[in-house]
Amino acid sequence: MKSGDKKLTTNRAKHLVSTKFSPPRIGTRHVPRTNLLAQLDRMHHCRLALITGAAGYGKTTLLAQWRQARLKAGAEVAWVSLTADDKGYASFCIALLEGLRRLGIDVGVDLLRDESAVNVMDATVAAIVDAGAKLTKELYLILDDYHYVEVPLAHKLIQKLLDHGSDNLHLVLASRVTPPLSLTRLRVMDQVAEIESVDLPFDLAETRMFVEENLGAGKINADDLGLIHELTSGWPSCLQLIVIMLKNRPDTRAILHDLVWRSSDLQTYLSEEVVAHLPTEMVEFTEALSIFRRFSASMATAVTGNAQADELIKRMEDENLLIYRVDTDDRLAWYRFHPLFGEFLTTRLERRGSEQVQELHRKGARWFAAHNYLTEAVRHASRGNDIDFATQVIEQSAPATWSLDYLAPTLRLLERLPEDELFRHQRLLFLACLTVSLTSQPGRAKAWLNHLKDSDIQTHPELANGVLLVRAAIAVQDDDSDRAVQLLEPVRDAPMENPFLRYMLLATLTVTYSMAGRYADARRLFDIHPIPLEDRGNDMAMVAESAGVTAHMLAGDVREAERLGSELLERSTREHGHRSICANLCASLLSDAFYELDRIDDARELIANRFGLLHSSVPDVIVRTNMSRARLDLLQKGPDAALAFLQQQIAHLRCLGQIRPVAHLLAEQLRVQLLKGNRSLASELLVTLEELAQRHSTVQGARAELPALAALARARMLRSEDSELTLKALQEVHDFAARFNRGRLGILADLLSADALEDLKRHDESLEILTRTLETARRFGLVRTLLDEGAMTERLLVGLSRKADLPPPLREYVEELLGKLTDPFSANATTPRPRRMSVPEQQPVLTPRELEILALVAQAMSSKRIAHTLDITLETVKWNLRNIFAKLGVSSRYDAMVWARNHKLID
Secondary structure, X not given: OOHHHHHHHHHHHHHOOHHHHOOOOOOOOOOOOHHHHHHHHXXXXXXXXXXXXXXXXXXXXXXXXXXXXXHXXXXXXXXXXXXXXXXXXXXXXXXXXHHHHHHOOOOOOOOOOOOOOHHHHHHHHHHXXXXXXXXXXXXXXXXXXXXXXXXXXXXXXXXXXXXXXXOOEEEEEEEOOOOOOOOHHHHHOOOEEEEOHHHOOOOHHHHHHHHHHHHOOOOOOHHHHHHHHHHHOOOHHHHHHHHHHHHHOHHHHHHHHHHHXXXXXXXXXXXXHHHHHOOHHHHHHHHHHOOOOOEOHHHHHHHHOOOOHHHHHHHHHHOOOOEEEEOOOOOOOEEEEOHHHHXXXXXXXXXXXXXXXXXXXXXHHHHHHHOOOHHHHHHHHHHOOOHHHHHHHHHHOOHHHOOHHHHHHHHHHHOOOOHHHHHHOHHHHHHHHHHHHOOOOHHHHHHHHOOOOHHHHHHOHHHHHHHHXXXXXXXXXXXXXXXXXXXXXXXXXXOOOOHHHHHHHHHHHHHHHHHOOOHHHHHHHHHHOOOOHHHOOOHHHHHHHHHHHHHHHHHOOHHHHHHHHHHHHHHHHHHHOOOOHHHHHHHHHHHHHHHHOOOHHHHHHHHOOOHHHHHOOOHHHHHHHHXXXXXXXXXXOOHHHHHHHHHHHHHHHHHHOOHHHHHHHHHHHHHHHHHHOOHHHHHHHHHHHHHHHHHOOOOOOHHHHHHHHHHHHHHHHHOOOOHHHHHHHHHHHHHHHHHHOOHHHHHHHHHHHHHHHHHOOOHHHHHHHHHHHHHHHHHHOOOHHHHOOOHHHHHHHHHHHOOOOOOHHHHHHHHHHHHHOOOOOOOOOOOOOOOOOOOXXXXXXXXXXXXXXXXXXXXXXXXXXXXXXXXXXXXXXXHHHHHHHHHHOOOOHHHHHHHHHHOOOOO
């Protein structure tokens, strides 16, 4: 190289724009990525931090936040923003060396003298190492947008710096794709801090913080917030666009979904930042697949006719092209698009014309049908306007293929068929009766049952068993649990080849036993008819499992319900999706459990936008979800919001004939009116509730609860007027709770009784009941049952805390409750505290899947490698790691691994 060329090369760095070495400014309304920053804080002993993720997922903002933290800690940090101009070796080296110079590492070796000379690179790396070792500070070099680097020699240079760099020099790479670096040895040595695509989206709490920072607190309700989070999947750039749109057009919240994906700003962003960089073949390929909820390579080949589908999908995954792997037990690898990216692609696809779109649906329907994916086959046949094929698929389907997911598109198909046509297809009619019997339409199911022909029922054994189950399901909808038991007990142990009907029997009988307080009988069902391992992904089997968890909730054992329900929700979401029936039922259970455990934000998150649970499920689910929602509104929005919600739901449920849910909500209305001091309105509600209870005073099924609800409401009204009559009413409540084993209701009745006895100056009796009640409540983990009584609970607990001989565990529980007590109208959204290791019964219990993941973490595997090893998705790995951290009270993979090793759970 000539001397003039060398001088030019040396001086080129001076002509680079200054912004190339300046991080973006962090606005005052940013969301601190606390969890991700905690992961990056491990960087002080790592050679490399690697952040990979799709466009707009906040990699740069995260690093800008972390840079500030490192500077405050006294480190030296240099920032290099790479661009498309740096894809060549020479320009990359100039930017790299300038970044190092800003750290105080100024090397005189000219890397550009001979790109093929390995000794030049080695000499340069040696000079960098020597210069860095002479500096006493920790040095961090951030290379943002590393995906622009293409030349292999540049990656080789970075590899050498990682392998031989000084201990105080740390490299930080942010990239849309995983760079071709060999990191196995560094991972084994715990020298890599990794944040992958699945880690980058905002969680619901961060979405809430972002929206409130930009729109103001309380400007958007929980359901809209949940919808925004669901639509965006926590995609930061998209959230930014939504906030801007809502600022400019606040009246458009009612059409939020359409507002988001039809936004010209979002369309432009996706066009310029995602699609513009793709070849035409890839764009056409992704558009064709966008109408499907999931796709695999073989399915994509059949639908698009592209023989290179496998390679195209692999490229999409490697480049983080807003697609995610879907967890299934299939040998096939399934994928889905980010919801908004999928809708964006579908919009582009529609420009080809409706006939082409319908043809894609029809091709998909036939592929799905041929491979026994009947749910998708029916859905896409319907959307391809091929009703005959959809009907044919349903009629010819084997009973073993039935599922809740399958029945949902069947019901939508039924809505497009005239009833006369439906009645001509007896098998389809039976499935219609089965489907409707599981919703809040028992009258419709009864009417359709009359059109099933006896000859067809006799011919098909599954129809004979199924009709019995339909009648039992209708009885459950009518709250006639005794009738359901009478129908099902005679066939409880009868062989049933159809797995859907077998698990429907198990679920229905478990529900009816639980409503009768026969929890031992409910548990025994699962001993007699265990769910085999191969059926644990069956959605109706999961519904049966959720019924088993319900028994724990009704008994008051909230800790056990939370433990079982969390695992079941994770599994049902993984297998069948966030919106599946089994996931919704688990969400209802867990929301109730989280509310009771005072995990308020978690409870709200679980039931946000799950309107079917509020309106059209079985009575017990409707009660549980509506009560959770009303109490969350009371805590977070105040009594007026809670009363408005209750009034709206009571009117709706009266129209559906849901008597028991109406009674529960009337009782809750009365409680809230008393909190507001509106005794006259509360008295009117009591009259209505007692009239309702009187009409059902002799009922023996689930509606036998109504007189107890009225007695509890009466006790609340009498508390300040007549303590003797209060005790009499509470005895009625206590008797019902004892008869039907309703744990939380019994504890509430005893708590109110202790207060009444205290008012009557019967202190010893009050203290005895209170002590016994709190021991049981502590064992079950109850919190809000006690906190929701506000000042009354505080007064009783203060008195009990003065007792000198109170056992230490009970004293600790009392003090914890006193610490949580607030005014009834205030929000109490406390974070669950780490479990105290000194209490044996609260030792964290890890599931087999969590232990399996921890064992792989101990092998220094990345989350993506763990996902591939276990054949699960990155989202599932992330879910399990979050649960592990919460259970152990730690914040990093390393700390979790150390805990597990110390407790000899992994090698």
